Amino acid sequence: xxxxxxxxxxxxxxxxxxxxxxxxxxxxxxxxxxxxxxxxxxxxxxxxxxxxxxxxxxxxxxxxxxxxxxxxxxxxxxxxxxxxxxxxxxxxxxxxxxxxxxxxxxxxxxxxxxxxxxxxxxxxxxxxxxxxxxxxxxxxxxxxxxxxxxxxxxxxxxxxxxxxxxxxxxxxxxxxxxxxxxxxxxxxxxxxxxxxxxxxxxxxxxxxxxxxxxxxxxxxxxxxxxxxxxxxxxxxxxxxxxxxxxxxxxxxxxxxxxxxxxxxxxxxxxxxxxxxxxxxxxxxxxxxxxxxxxxxxxxxxxxxxxxxxxxxxxxxxxxxxxxxxxxxxxxxxxxxxxxxxxxxxxxxxxxxxxxxxxxxxxxxxxxxxxxxx
Amino acid sequence: xxxxxxxxxxxxxxxxxxxxxxxxxxxxxxxxxxxxxxxxxxxxxxxxxxxxxxxxxxxxxxxxxxxxxxxxxxxxxxxxxxxxxxxxxxxxxxxxxxxxxxxxxxxxxxxxxxxxxxxxxxxxxxxxxxxxxxxxxxxxxxxxxxxxxxxxxxxxxxxxxxxxxxxxxxxxxxxxxxxxxxxxxxxxxxxxxxxxxxxxxxxxxxxxxxxxxxxxxxxxxxxxxxxxxxxxxxxxxxxxxxxxxxxxxxxxxxxxxxxxxxxxxxxxxxxxxxxxxxxxxxxxxxxxxxxxxxxxxxxxxxxxxxxxxxxxxxxxxxxxxxxxxxxxxxxxxxxx
Numbered sequence: 001x002x003x004x005x006x007x008x009x010x011x012x013x014x015x016x017x018x019x020x021x022x023x024x025x026x027x028x029x030x031x032x033x034x035x036x037x038x039x040x041x042x043x044x045x046x047x048x049x050x051x052x053x054x055x056x057x058x059x060x061x062x063x064x065x066x067x068x069x070x071x072x073x074x075x076x077x078x079x080x081x082x083x084x085x086x087x088x089x090x091x092x093x094x095x096x097x098x099x100x101x102x103x104x105x106x107x108x109x110x111x112x113x114x115x116x117x118x119x120x121x122x123x124x125x126x127x128x129x130x131x132x133x134x135x136x137x138x139x140x141x142x143x144x145x146x147x148x149x150x151x152x153x154x155x156x157x158x159x160x161x162x163x164x165x166x167x168x169x170x171x172x173x174x175x176x177x178x179x180x181x182x183x184x185x186x187x188x189x190x191x192x193x194x195x196x197x198x199x200x201x202x203x204x205x206x207x208x209x210x211x212x213x214x215x216x217x218x219x220x221x222x223x224x225x226x227x228x229x230x231x232x233x234x235x236x237x238x239x240x241x242x243x244x245x246x247x248x249x250x251x252x253x254x255x256x257x258x259x260x261x262x263x264x265x266x267x268x269x270x271x272x273x274x275x276x277x278x279x280x281x282x283x284x285x286x287x288x289x290x291x292x293x294x295x296x297x298x299x300x301x302x303x304x305x306x307x308x309x310x311x312x313x314x315x316x317x318x319x320x321x322x323x324x325x326x327x328x329x330x331x332x333x334x335x336x337x338x339x340x341x342x343x344x345x346x347x348x349x350x351x352x353x354x355x356x357x358x359x360x361x362x363x364x365x366x367x368x369x370x371x372x373x
Numbered sequence: 374x375x376x377x378x379x380x381x382x383x384x385x386x387x388x389x390x391x392x393x394x395x396x397x398x399x400x401x402x403x404x405x406x407x408x409x410x411x412x413x414x415x416x417x418x419x420x421x422x423x424x425x426x427x428x429x430x431x432x433x434x435x436x437x438x439x440x441x442x443x444x445x446x447x448x449x450x451x452x453x454x455x456x457x458x459x460x461x462x463x464x465x466x467x468x469x470x471x472x473x474x475x476x477x478x479x480x481x482x483x484x485x486x487x488x489x490x491x492x493x494x495x496x497x498x499x500x501x502x503x504x505x506x507x508x509x510x511x512x513x514x515x516x517x518x519x520x521x522x523x524x525x526x527x528x529x530x531x532x533x534x535x536x537x538x539x540x541x542x543x544x545x546x547x548x549x550x551x552x553x554x555x556x557x558x559x560x561x562x563x564x565x566x567x568x569x570x571x572x573x574x575x576x577x578x579x580x581x582x583x584x585x586x587x588x589x590x591x592x593x594x595x596x597x598x599x600x601x602x603x604x605x606x607x608x609x610x611x612x613x614x615x616x617x618x619x620x621x622x623x624x625x626x627x628x629x630x631x632x633x634x635x636x637x638x639x640x641x642x643x644x645x646x647x648x649x650x651x652x653x654x655x656x657x658x659x660x661x662x663x664x665x666x667x668x669x670x671x672x673x674x675x676x677x678x679x680x681x682x683x684x685x686x687x688x689x690x691x692x693x694x695x696x697x698x699x700x701x702x703x704x705x706x707x708x709x
């Protein structure tokens with residue numbers, strides 16, 4: 001069994017290897033990797049604006065990452081974060097547009113509605129597994145597509161669709177979770193920001209409460225898993241459902257609960273994205289990939305909800321900075337995808353890292369490998 | 374698993390092979406078999422060779438102490454005890470196996486307070502299905518299970534545990550333990566939702582750890598590390614964790630299924646001691662085992678199961694191996 005510290009080391013080495021292989025890919029494609037990485041670094045840390053963009057872009061990935069990580073800790077493979085994300089954003093948009101409520105309360109209601117709908121969406125997969133033994137991997141994949149087309153169908157609904165746009169109506173301002181949105185565009189706000197360069201820059205992107213919510217959710221999920229009877233029974237079912245059943249734990253009910261919680265978190269990712277950034281649900285021809293990226297985030301975080309924050313930021317940062325390579329030096333975004341892919345690849349193979357480490361250290365291989373379990 | 378008669382036949386075959394000049398290596402933890410057929414015996418313990426001896430020069434006790442590294446007593450120490458009233462009654466029970474065929478076919482049995490009732494039988498005669506039905510893990514098709522006068526047929530596992538039936542499961546790694554949980558977490562598998570281990574849905578880590586530390590000490594689980602993952606323990610120590618948990622629950626009825634499977638002689642002695650202790654406290658123990666010796670040593674009464682039914686119930690003091698062996702093979706039923 002790999003101990004905790006070892007796992008963290010493996011993670012960092014995997015990231016390093018990922019960057020090295022990414023550099024090789026860049027070099028082979030004819031770009032200077034050092035220059036490219038410099039652009040990426042500056043693309044994240046070069047300006048307060050970039051930092052806040054990185055945070056904004058990472059927020060949904062952190063949440064879908066926690067969703068996948070939570071399900072994984074309880075023995076389920078949630079490939080459905082994508083669909084749950086879509087349902088969460090759709091319902092949040094619907095509530096954000098149609099329901100009239102005071103500022104703040106409106107946002108909270110829209111968010112909870114998105115969570116609830118996505119929880120039910122995830123719960124379907126849990127129920128199918130509990131009742132009929134259908135593998136959640138299959139059902140969640142299919143539910144992703146169902147969610148996508150269902151969302152498109154609803155957006156095409158006359159009262160909801162924005163005329164001449166392939167998107168829904170925008171949410172009302174009362175439902176927004178963007179920080180200081182009205183103030184930013186008011187005269188006083190403009191005046192103030194003109195004199196405060198850093199804040200002006202930092203608040204330029206749609207900075208919103210989503211990131212804070214994601215951190216709170218990470219802590220909450222960590223707490224549930226570690227300190228509650230709910231977490232105890234969910235983990236028991238995840239690790240060994242035969243023993244859980246023997247111990248008197250209701251295995252089926254816990255499967256459904258687990259998928260519902262995972263769904264709610266992924267739905268929250270969609271809701272915060274709508275209420276804080278996009279303000280609408282667009283008609284999609286294919287999934288945006290937040291749920292799938294969440295799987296990578298969970299993997300990098302070793303299914304630890306708190307670590308999902310860092311992993312989400314890393315992932316979001318790489319993607320955001322990678323998008324700057326093309327306009328500046330013409331390097332394709334795919335290189336970044338290769339880098340991310342390699343990181344995940346190495347993390348998925350802790351044994352390989354162990355072997356590499358022991359070769360580097362000149363230690364005996366057998367002992368190390370056996371240690372990994 | 375073989376019946377005693379079949380074991381004898383096997384020993385006969387081995388002896389005839391050696392008399393023809395063949396060499397046979399037999400690997401077993403059954404001392405009786407070694408005494409029966411082996412000429413020389415090499416004892417290994419924890420991957421190391423301890424000694425090679427001429428079998429006729431050593432006693433079973435000496436062999437056992439070499440295997441375990443300390444003196445072992447074979448005789449299960451127990452005093453006569455008058456059993457009390459019926460606590461668990463199984464009445465005309467029918468249970469299906471995984472293929473949907475009847476595995477338990479009209480089984481009836483009464484378990485009394487202060488007795489160890491051994492269930493002897495060859496593997497695959499309905500023991501597994503009976504056990505699972507008794508613990509709520511498998512549906513009862515018809516018939517009744519009565520605990521303390523209360524019908525507990527087809528209740529959930531938790532309700533059955535709460536009614537006073539605890540179980541040492543047949544497969545400790547599949548059923549008995551969550552191997553990825555720590556020893557402490559495993560100690561509360563059935564009671565995590567009760568005080569003092571939790572209140573209001575929050576786990577009380579201190580109470581859990583104190584409890585686990587006490588049990589690990591009392592039941593001599595090695596290493597004494599409650600943060601150790603259960604999967605990292607040896608088989609004997611895993612069994613001690615289960616034993617500690619189930620016995621500390623102090624159940625009215627303890628169903629021990631194959632409680633010594635795969636354990637060394639030392640650990641077996643230890644498990645038997647605790648089963649007898651439960652009986653002496655006036656609790657009822659149902660011992661399901663494929664080891665006839667174990668059933669005969671520990672039980673007060675022996676019920677023989679064959680083809681999903683109890684074919685006979687014998688007094689352990691007067692029962693002999695041959696009769697039970699015949700019954701186990703269905704001999705008593707159709708007069709084979």
